[in-house]
Amino acid sequence: MKQIIDFIPLIIFFALYKMQDIYVATGALIAATAVQIVVTYFLYKKVEKMQLITFAMVTVFGGMTIFLQDENFIKWKVTIVYAIFAIGLAVSHAIGRSAIKGMLGKEISLPDPVWTKINTAWVAFFSFCAGLNIYVAYEMPLDVWVNFKVFGLLIVTLLFTVLTGIYIYKKMDKSEQPEQELDQKLNKDEQDHTS
Structure with missing residues (x-):
């Protein structure tokens, strides 16, 4: 919704x-x-x-x-928003309070190096989109830029989100595996004591 x-x-x-x-x-x-x-x-x-x-x-x-x-101002808005997101993620990581880990860390347990890679990937993604918007805005007709802004960036963002989700899922399985093995061992020990 x-x-x-x-x-x-x-x-x-x-x-x-x-x-x-x-x-x-x-x-x-x-x-x-x-x-x-x-x-x-x-x-x-x-x-x-x-x-x-x-x-x-x-x-x-x-x-x-x-x-x-002047249509140029609304074109710049896209680049500035993406640049703010990239800078925000980079700064949050630099001060040791990763924004992505802050948003997802309550539901997902991952090692810090994985959070760092995810954060870096999103900084790179937002930076890329900021630059790409400038290119499309000034090298292509207005109709192309509008289509790119509404549909192109949405599709690319959804795709990158899915790829991030797949990466998290793969890393989550590995990071939670020791916990699952520990739980199984504890359960086995409890069964041995009760039998």
């Missing part, structure tokens, strides 16, 4: 861009993102920092796009 709510502002942006223009679509994106945050808070009683950062960037760069009638 949450993923659907997160995707609605992009669909609205895409539809209004196709029906009207980039400026109408950008105004709708700002409004839809604001509504998204309200709905998310109403349903889940919290809003993630990433959503708030995205909303702030959409509002600032979208507002500049509309006010100055």
Whole structure:
């Protein structure tokens, strides 16, 4: 449900861009993102920092796009958001408080070197997307950039998330195996004592 709510502002942006223009679509994106945050808070009683950062960037760069009638500002928003995420993950790791481990560490137990690799991979991914957005924004027509922003980045992010999940699953099995062997040994010892 949450993923659907997160995707609605992009669909609205895409539809209004196709029906009207980039400026109408950008105004709708700002409004839809604001509504998204309200709905998310109403349903889940919290809003993630990433959503708030995205909303702030959409509002600032979208507002500049509309006010100055310059589509370049909304194009830059994507790169700046991805750069903020990359820097945030890098800094959180550098100070010893990995954001990814903080988000997932309560549910998933992994060795610290695995968390480091996951964190580094996401820093590289966000950095790559930030650079790729600049390339598409300035080397391709506006229609191509809109399609890339709405669908291309979404597909690439979903794919990278799945790959991260597979990597975690493989590492989780290995890291939890000693615990499972210990549990089996303890259970066997208990059975030996009770028989």
